[in-house]
Amino acid sequence: SFEHMPSGIDTMTVFVHQSEFEEKEQKVLQGIQRCVHPDYIDLESDLALIAVVGRGMRSTRGTAGRIFSALAHANINVKMIDQGSSELNIIIGVRNEDFETAIKAIYDIFVTIQL
Structure with a gap:
């Protein structure tokens, strides 16, 4: 589940609870990369x-x-x-x-x- 998902013309941000995401981080990032082919993915915590x-x-x-x-x-x-x-x-x-x-x-x- 996610908390908030603001987007712009060429960006999208997804806020998730860190405790829920830690175990699935690599799988989610690989899935995004495979399906969307973004220019880059920036991961920020806290x-x-x-x-x-x-x-x-x-x-x-x-x-x-x-x-x-x-x-x-x-x-x-x-x-x-x-x-x-x-x-x-x-x-x-x-x-x-x-x-x-x-x-x-x-x-x-x-x-x-x-x-």
Whole structure:
């Protein structure tokens, strides 16, 4: 099973639980290579996903800017960004070790500081 699968014009990313994937890693990678013939496969581990969700996001200018400014000020590197066409959420990937700091930074910018 997978958690999230954002895609772009020429890329596709698949997020899976590391514990479920470790035993099957080589078999899955070989299957992808055989069936799809990608230019390259990049495997990255220890990422956490954060979903920022709200009905008001669609009609409020600067929401994404506030999120990413808060993360930058907290010295957190964003590894992945995905926003669906509904504009009701933004999903962000950060290193596992940055997860709690990222949650606090996002919470603070919207709830504590309310900029």
